[in-house]
Amino acid sequence: MATFLVSLLKDETSASLFTISIAILVSAGLYFLTYLRRTPNSMPGPRGLPIVGYMPFLRPNHLHRQFTALAQAHGPIYKIQTPSKLLVVVSSPALAREVLRANESTFSARPTPIAVKILGYGGMEVGTLPWGPDWAGLRKILVRDVLSNRALDTCHALRERAVAAGIREIRAESIGKPTRVFDAAFKLVVDSTLAMLWGGGDGEGGADFAAEYREATREVSQLMGRPNVSDAFPLLARFDLQGVQREAAVLAARMDGMISSVIERRLGDLAGKKGMASKDLLQILLEVQGGGGDLSTGSLIASTSSVHFKGLILDIASGGTNTTAMLIEWAITELLSNEEVMIKVVQELDRIVGPKSLMDDHHLKELSYLNAVVKETCRLHLAMVARVAGQPCTVGGYSIPKGATVLINTWAIHRDPQLWADPLQFRPERFLNEVENGPRFSFTGSNFQYLPFGSGHRVCAGLNLAERLMNHVLASMLHSFEWKLPDGEERPDFSDKFGPFVRKQKPLIAIPFLRPGSGLA
Numbered sequence: 001m002a003t004f005l006v007s008l009l010k011d012e013t014s015a016s017l018f019t020i021s022i023a024i025l026v027s028a029g030l031y032f033l034t035y036l037r038r039t040p041n042s043m044p045g046p047r048g049l050p051i052v053g054y055m056p057f058l059r060p061n062h063l064h065r066q067f068t069a070l071a072q073a074h075g076p077i078y079k080i081q082t083p084s085k086l087l088v089v090v091s092s093p094a095l096a097r098e099v100l101r102a103n104e105s106t107f108s109a110r111p112t113p114i115a116v117k118i119l120g121y122g123g124m125e126v127g128t129l130p131w132g133p134d135w136a137g138l139r140k141i142l143v144r145d146v147l148s149n150r151a152l153d154t155c156h157a158l159r160e161r162a163v164a165a166g167i168r169e170i171r172a173e174s175i176g177k178p179t180r181v182f183d184a185a186f187k188l189v190v191d192s193t194l195a196m197l198w199g200g201g202d203g204e205g206g207a208d209f210a211a212e213y214r215e216a217t218r219e220v221s222q223l224m225g226r227p228n229v230s231d232a233f234p235l236l237a238r239f240d241l242q243g244v245q246r247e248a249a250v251l252a253a254r255m256d257g258m259i260s261s262v263i264e265r266r267l268g269d270l271a272g273k274k275g276m277a278s279k280d281l282l283q284i285l286l287e288v289q290g291g292g293g294d295l296s297t298g299s300l301i302a303s304t305s306s307v308h309f310k311g312l313i314l315d316i317a318s319g320g321t322n323t324t325a326m327l328i329e330w331a332i333t334e335l336l337s338n339e340e341v342m343i344k345v346v347q348e349l350d351r352i353v354g355p356k357s358l359m360d361d362h363h364l365k366e367l368s369y370l371n372a373v374v375k376e377t378c379r380l381h382l383a384m385v386a387r388v389a390g391q392p393c394t395v396g397g398y399s400i401p402k403g404a405t406v407l408i409n410t411w412a413i414h415r416d417p418q419l420w421a422d423p424l425q426f427r428p429e430r431f432l433n434e435v436e437n438g439p440r441f442s443f444t445g446s447n448f449q450y451l452p453f454g455s456g457h458r459v460c461a462g463l464n465l466a467e468r469l470m471n472h473v474l475a476s477m478l479h480s481f482e483w484k485l486p487d488g489e490e491r492p493d494f495s496d497k498f499g500p501f502v503r504k505q506k507p508l509i510a511i512p513f514l515r516p517g518s519g520l521a
């Protein structure tokens with residue numbers, strides 16, 4: 001569940017002035033006094049005002065750039081005091097390593113906005129559970145059993161079929177027409193995720209159900225990006241001033257209804273001995289569940305109606321669909337303004353996939369230039385990893401109090417000219433031929449210069465799936481179609497907006513034309 005990482009921070013800064021004023025009167029003084037006592041005085045950082053700290057100076061839509069500029073003024077570790085939180089921003093690989101590896105157990109939790117908690121079965125899914133045996137057991141099932149490369153290989157045909165169907169739909173409905181690239185990518189990503197998850201049985205798929213799930217997922221990500229004053233001022237949470245908690249509860253019930261109905265239908269099918277057309281991830285999960293899991297997880301998923309069991313399904317179905325689609329939109333934006341790179345991608349696709357076929361799984365391993373494009377997109381368009389100090393500790397020689405939120409500013413690290421040659425240039429070549437013994441920059445977070453999926457025990461649990469989806473969907477969109485900007489537009493707009501992730505401020509609109517070399521022609 002990637003989208004929750006920084007929304008708490010945004011909530012803090014962009015709630016309406018009116019609500020903020022009330023909130024400040026009620027609780028800010030109390031918090032500020034508490035934090036004054038606990039703030040490490042010697043750590044550099046911009047000066048704020050009494051009571052409200054630095055909050056009035058934060059620019060919610062541009063925090064990634066503002067935090068990077070502040071690092072230039074205050075160094076690679078600095079503090080920002082807000083009424084309710086001490087933020088510590090770190091912007092170097094060495095300090096990221098200190099937080100995510102050397103002090104891993106101290107920084108094992110991440111800030112969880114109230115809406116995210118409600119939507120995640122009350123904080124019972126992998127992304128929101130606190131570090132402990134429940135989290136470890138469920139994460140093991142998710143990563144080792146259900147989202148392992150082996151399991152994802154098992155259901156590759158389901159993904160291929162869904163992507164091919166989506167590509168045919170674009171051909172039928174959008175050729176020659178201005179199209180929102182994010183929407184096209186989002187549909188392909190959600191449909192193929194759901195196909196892998198529960199598309200192997202009878203009755204679970206279906207266009208209407210997928211459309212309903214897509215709509216709910218879209219609403220979830222909108223809600224997560226909405227400021228909630230209760231996150232900034234927990235004392236006010238019980239009043240739910242903006243109704244965010246109520247909305248989250250309604251949406252959570254809707255998602256739960258859909259997930260429960262899929263499980264029931266599948267269990268009914270099995271009882272009726274209909275069997276599986278082809279094995280999907282739900283089936284793999286049911287087999288783990290039926291086997292009782294191991295000692296650490298057996299009781300957690302003893303029942304298929306337990307929140308833990310359903311939370312695992314939610315993690316897969318909604319964990320990263322929005323982010324994956326958003327990165328595909330950024331990749332196409334970059335390619336439309338880097339003609340040479342686009343030509344190389346398309347040449348590779350023509351060479352590996354060939355003129356008469358559609359993309360399939362075995363092509364993916366050979367598309368090394370396309371994979372480099374995806375890595376370069378992740379370098380330039382992801383912004384932060386957030387963790388909370390579970391106990392007092394020291395980072396970079398400064399003491400950090402319990403409860404402080406530490407932000408690893410990957411936006412700054414990924415664009416640091418000391419670390420990357422021509423850091424603002426889109427140059428996928430930097431990820432090619434890295435070293436002989438495996439890639440220097442993988443998605444696993446072993447190199448702290450490149451952290452798109454975080455690092456350590458809480459590194460993204462869905463990174464295998466995310467990598468396959470990004471590569472597969474992007475490759476299919478580029479192999480089948482030539483995307484052109486509408487007449488009169490020479491270059492796509494690059495303005496962005498900080499939110500749970502860095503999204504495009506203006507959606508990319510492009511026109512797909514059928515490529516003569518595509519398998520659809």
Ligand code: HEM
Nearest residue numbers: 001002127316319320323453454455458459460461462466
């Ligand atoms: C390109 C898409 C994605 C990006 C950029 C992304 C990024 C991230 C990041 C940065 C984290 C926090 C890591 C940390 O704190 O060190 C995370 C956590 C997580 N992600 Fe992803 N993610 C993506 C896709 C996915 C997908 C497809 C899934 C589901 C299958 C998923 C499931 C999770 C889960 C469950 C966690 C919490 C892990 C834990 O706390 O143990 N993500 N993701």
